[in-house]
Amino acid sequence: MKRIALDMDGVLADVAAQFIRFHENETGELKTPDQIAGLSEIQAFPYARKHVFAPGFFRTAPLLPHSREVVKKLSEEYEIFIVTAATEFPQSLAEKQAWLGEFFPFIGWKQMVFCGNKSIINADIMIDDHYRNLDQFPGFTILFDQHHNRHRENGRHRRVFNWKEIEQLLL
């Protein structure tokens, strides 16, 4: 059974929507997807560092469309590990685990990895929205399209725009 290392933020959890909401609460300004395309998180949301430390930021993030149903199907044919960069924001650890428990109850604690640097991950396939994680991964790499990775060459990574595409690609 092949193993997939599956990122959370920007792949399962719609943190861009969460940044837009927190930014609007902070400034009154509603950013559109077009405005943030091609911008890093800190470029798009000047208060991003404040938001990610705010209680509830990770716990209340919305789900990316179709992520749950496709991950459930993938679980039948692949060994799934959720691998998320979390140790930079210690308060996010409990929030992320509770979030997974709510939206992905079929993912057990043995399948969760909270880390800082994903070069430690041993898997066959990685699905992530950050080049820094995919570039150092030796296996098959799927780049989940997000505002911060748009307008860049895909390189060896396969870019997908939504979970239905992942379903077609892997199932």
Next chain:
Amino acid sequence: MKRIALDMDGVLADVAAQFIRFHENETGELKTPDQIAGLSEIQAFPYARKHVFAPGFFRTAPLLPHSREVVKKLSEEYEIFIVTAATEFPQSLAEKQAWLGEFFPFIGWKQMVFCGNKSIINADIMIDDHYRNLDQFPGFTILFDQHHNRHRENGRHRRVFNWKEIEQLLL
């Protein structure tokens, strides 16, 4: 630079001492090292499951002798990752990270991995006190002696009894 995946409980943190203390608080009975040699945690401490969910269990665990000074020296010649099974006990995540921050301030968040199943770990050397983690690791394996792994064959693992031995072995 070779990478070491370093366990926390039973390798850096003296959880056996912590179990002895919590067991005494629970029952009034003081267990000696001889009494628990060769016994699993649950055999040695019938309330182990209760203890590991008790607030403070991981946060207040004592340090194993010489672990800090030797890990500091190892950091100069190896890439160190702390890899700890934590997701089974969600409340332990924050406690473990705070504990590392107190006793190992030179270990950054990028070097921490909180997981459930260590088969996901890609490293050259693993230091752990559990066969289940070492047996599935393809690299060089060091078994840290603990009451629950005593009286078993070492197999391909190199058993060490203290941190001074690790220093001699790896430096």
